[in-house]
Amino acid sequence: MPRRRQSVTIKHVAADAGVSLQTVSRVINNEANVRPQMKERVQKSIDKLGYVPSIAARRMSGSRSYLILALNDRERTIADWRAREGSDWVDQMLLGGMLKCAEHGYRLMVELVDTHSDHVQRELRAAIAALQPDGVLLTPPHSDNRLITDLLEDAKIPFARIGSRVQDDAIALTMGDDRLAKRAVRHLVEKGHRRIGFIAGPKDYAISDWRKAGWMEAMAEAGLRTDKLCERGDFGFASGERAARKLLERRERPTAIIASNDQMAMAANAVAHDMGLRVPGDLSLVSFDNTPVVRFVQPPLTAIDQPIAETVARAVELLIAAKNGDELPPMPVVVEGELIERQSVSRPPSQLAAARANG
Amino acid sequence: MPRRRQSVTIKHVAADAGVSLQTVSRVINNEANVRPQMKERVQKSIDKLGYVPSIAARRMSGSRSYLILALNDRERTIADWRAREGSDWVDQMLLGGMLKCAEHGYRLMVELVDTHSDHVQRELRAAIAALQPDGVLLTPPHSDNRLITDLLEDAKIPFARIGSRVQDDAIALTMGDDRLAKRAVRHLVEKGHRRIGFIAGPKDYAISDWRKAGWMEAMAEAGLRTDKLCERGDFGFASGERAARKLLERRERPTAIIASNDQMAMAANAVAHDMGLRVPGDLSLVSFDNTPVVRFVQPPLTAIDQPIAETVARAVELLIAAKNGDELPPMPVVVEGELIERQSVSRPPSQLAAARANG
DNA sequence: CTGAAAGCGCTAACAT
DNA sequence: ATGTTAGCGCTTTCAG
Numbered sequence: 001m002p003r004r005r006q007s008v009t010i011k012h013v014a015a016d017a018g019v020s021l022q023t024v025s026r027v028i029n030n031e032a033n034v035r036p037q038m039k040e041r042v043q044k045s046i047d048k049l050g051y052v053p054s055i056a057a058r059r060m061s062g063s064r065s066y067l068i069l070a071l072n073d074r075e076r077t078i079a080d081w082r083a084r085e086g087s088d089w090v091d092q093m094l095l096g097g098m099l100k101c102a103e104h105g106y107r108l109m110v111e112l113v114d115t116h117s118d119h120v121q122r123e124l125r126a127a128i129a130a131l132q133p134d135g136v137l138l139t140p141p142h143s144d145n146r147l148i149t150d151l152l153e154d155a156k157i158p159f160a161r162i163g164s165r166v167q168d169d170a171i172a173l174t175m176g177d178d179r180l181a182k183r184a185v186r187h188l189v190e191k192g193h194r195r196i197g198f199i200a201g202p203k204d205y206a207i208s209d210w211r212k213a214g215w216m217e218a219m220a221e222a223g224l225r226t227d228k229l230c231e232r233g234d235f236g237f238a239s240g241e242r243a244a245r246k247l248l249e250r251r252e253r254p255t256a257i258i259a260s261n262d263q264m265a266m267a268a269n270a271v272a273h274d275m276g277l278r279v280p281g282d283l284s285l286v287s288f289d290n291t292p293v294v295r296f297v298q299p300p301l302t303a304i305d306q307p308i309a310e311t312v313a314r315a316v317e318l319l320i321a322a323k324n325g326d327e328l329p330p331m332p333v334v335v336e337g338e339l340i341e342r343q344s345v346s347r348p349p350s351q352l353a354a355a356r357a358n359g
Numbered sequence: 360m361p362r363r364r365q366s367v368t369i370k371h372v373a374a375d376a377g378v379s380l381q382t383v384s385r386v387i388n389n390e391a392n393v394r395p396q397m398k399e400r401v402q403k404s405i406d407k408l409g410y411v412p413s414i415a416a417r418r419m420s421g422s423r424s425y426l427i428l429a430l431n432d433r434e435r436t437i438a439d440w441r442a443r444e445g446s447d448w449v450d451q452m453l454l455g456g457m458l459k460c461a462e463h464g465y466r467l468m469v470e471l472v473d474t475h476s477d478h479v480q481r482e483l484r485a486a487i488a489a490l491q492p493d494g495v496l497l498t499p500p501h502s503d504n505r506l507i508t509d510l511l512e513d514a515k516i517p518f519a520r521i522g523s524r525v526q527d528d529a530i531a532l533t534m535g536d537d538r539l540a541k542r543a544v545r546h547l548v549e550k551g552h553r554r555i556g557f558i559a560g561p562k563d564y565a566i567s568d569w570r571k572a573g574w575m576e577a578m579a580e581a582g583l584r585t586d587k588l589c590e591r592g593d594f595g596f597a598s599g600e601r602a603a604r605k606l607l608e609r610r611e612r613p614t615a616i617i618a619s620n621d622q623m624a625m626a627a628n629a630v631a632h633d634m635g636l637r638v639p640g641d642l643s644l645v646s647f648d649n650t651p652v653v654r655f656v657q658p659p660l661t662a663i664d665q666p667i668a669e670t671v672a673r674a675v676e677l678l679i680a681a682k683n684g685d686e687l688p689p690m691p692v693v694v695e696g697e698l699i700e701r702q703s704v705s706r707p708p709s710q711l712a713a714a715r716a717n718g
Numbered sequence: 719c720t721g722a723a724a725g726c727g728c729t730a731a732c733a734t
Numbered sequence: 735a736t737g738t739t740a741g742c743g744c745t746t747t748c749a750g
Contacts, residue, residue: 091449
């Protein structure tokens with residue numbers, strides 16, 4: 001292999017504009033101490049020659065790699081991809097992250113690491129050594145993993161935690177999970193529901209507890225009981241079935257269920273049908289996440305939308321700001337989602353019957 | 360910003376092992392001319408120190424960047440992401456591409472470029488200058504874009520075309536579209552269908568014509584007519600509705616339709632329902648691509664699966680082989696998909712009626 | 719088989 | 735406000 005050289009380098013530009021390399025560098029990096037007239041002349045050469053700086057050379061010499069690393073859980077991500085069940089977390093991450101990166105001349109690289117193994121650190125260290133990213137995006141369930149955050153602090157690489165509330169000097173963003181859970185409860189209460197069940201997510205995801213806490217709080221505020229109304233799943237369909245069955249087989253069964261993610265909500269929907277319950281006539285359903293599939297089940301599910309793209313975009317912005325030494329807003333930053341009404345919520349059966357009797 | 364330095368460099372390893380930089384470099388790159396004993400000693404130091412070479416430094420000095428660039432159509436990709444309709448092309452690309460890259464110490468970077476604009480070339484040139492990728496993955500509708508392929512040839516960067524059959528010295532891969540279309544026709548013919556309609560894709564995608572050609576060929580082989588049985592769409596839902604309506608409003612309407620992608624198949628399904636036709640009772644449906652959503656519509660669609668992950672993985676392999684100067688197989692490489700049977704195909708109405716009468 | 723020297727394209731630090 | 739110098743971490747080239 002021949003030594004491959006850049007076709008147009010800073011040298012060519014400098015020669016063309018008749019200035020030093022440094023002046024060109026200053027123009028590229030938009031630094032002060034360049035006369036407008038000089039700047040314009042250099043810019044003209046840059047445009048003429050179609051010069052674009054080499055990211056590798058910049059990384060070598062300077063303090064920046066212009067790379068943001070998005071860390072995802074290997075096992076879960078690959079399982080989702082293979083299952084082809086329409087989970088679009090990674091797509092939304094790319095949508096928010098790539099476009100925001102591009103605005104700042106950065107690139108986003110996706111990296112998969114094993115959460116549950118001892119070599120998280122080895123894997124992460126290798127990625128850092130190979131790429132020297134300017135920032136790292138931590139997605140659940142990595143966001144609060146001390147093995148990861150300690151390592152990044154050591155390496156002095158800014159990191160942003162999606163779905164985290166840890167308050168320290170690092171960046172953390174949430175999607176307002178607790179408030180959204182409350183929003184879901186209130187929506188159901190307004191429809192007349194009083195026994196609102198909840199299917200919680202696994203404990204290793206912090207968001208699981210926030211969502212549950214929001215449910216409990218809103219229930220308390222509405223003067224409603226929560227005992228025997230909560231079961232825990234693991235975000236998988238099968239666990240959702242088990243949880244839903246338990247809730248629906250209770251003597252006083254809930255008239256509505258909030259599930260902590262879409263798979264478990266769809267499972268609850270399936271169980272309800274199995275048991276001869278109509279959705280939403282006999283059971284109302286609100287799901288969390290609003291992944292693509294919820295529009296395609298029968299009935300289409302009312303869901304809490306997670307603004308993943310927006311959150312990731314904000315995270316990238318903060319990461320770059322941190323790298324630039326800019327001041328950051330108080331943490332955690334909240335990018336709140338919203339309730340999307342579809343057709344899985346109605347008034348509870350008793351009220352529907354009353355309405356029919358009166359009408 | 361302080362000048363950031365690698366924590367462990369080749370120098371550290373060389374010092375630890377008591378050899379020259381060059382010897383370490385030879386070990387990393389698995390070059391000849393290192394005594395096994397020496398190699399082992401160096402490897403021990405590498406492991407001990409957790410050394411991982413900097414991708415930027417390797418790119419600077421050597422002929423490799425260890426980067427593969429996956430080029431996607433900006434407009435279409437972003438539209439898909441925003442629509443959240445469950446298209447998982449990018450995910451499958453990452454699944455196949457990232458994992459294969461990782462096997463070879465490479466990384467995959469996703470890049471979006473405008474196909475339809477004059478600045479394809481400017482955008483691509485910028486990406487090349489910035490990243491100097493060792494290979495480029497071209498996805499439809501870029502695969503046979505001369506503006507792109509000429510540029511890459513000029514830059515002497517190997518590229519792989521997904522969904523292309525152009526036969527030259529470059530890499531091309533198809534998923535056997537024509538044979539798969541024939542497979543779909545034969546499946547329907549076996550069920551007893553004789554009027555099998557076809558909704559073709561837009562002309563700017565080469566696969567559109569291959570799929571159509573396969574349909575025509577299989578129809579001819581079965582001794583069936585094709586006139587007035589084909590309409591063209593643009594892969595979008597609305598165009599699928601128009602096409603399906605045209606086909607189904609003909610005097611002799613088809614008893615089965617093959618649609619060139621899932622969105623158009625779902626549109627045909629919706630139109631059929633609108634017109635009071637049952638699927639599959641009155642109209643059988645086979646769709647192309649097998650994106651996640653086809654499982655969630657009623658009825659779940661029988662579909663031709665596109666092995667995107669596998670194809671991309673193969674493409675990456677070939678790209679790296681090309682970079683290494685290895686010999687390549689004859690082009691195009693075919694990674695064939697398969698027919699996934701679900702519930703949108705039955706025997707045609709006449710035969711169902713006959714069966715009922717006889718039974 | 720191993721080592722030393724040169725240099726990739728750029729920026730930080732230091733002149734001027 | 736601009737230029738000069740040194741060096742980032744690695745591989746290529748050439749010398750032993």
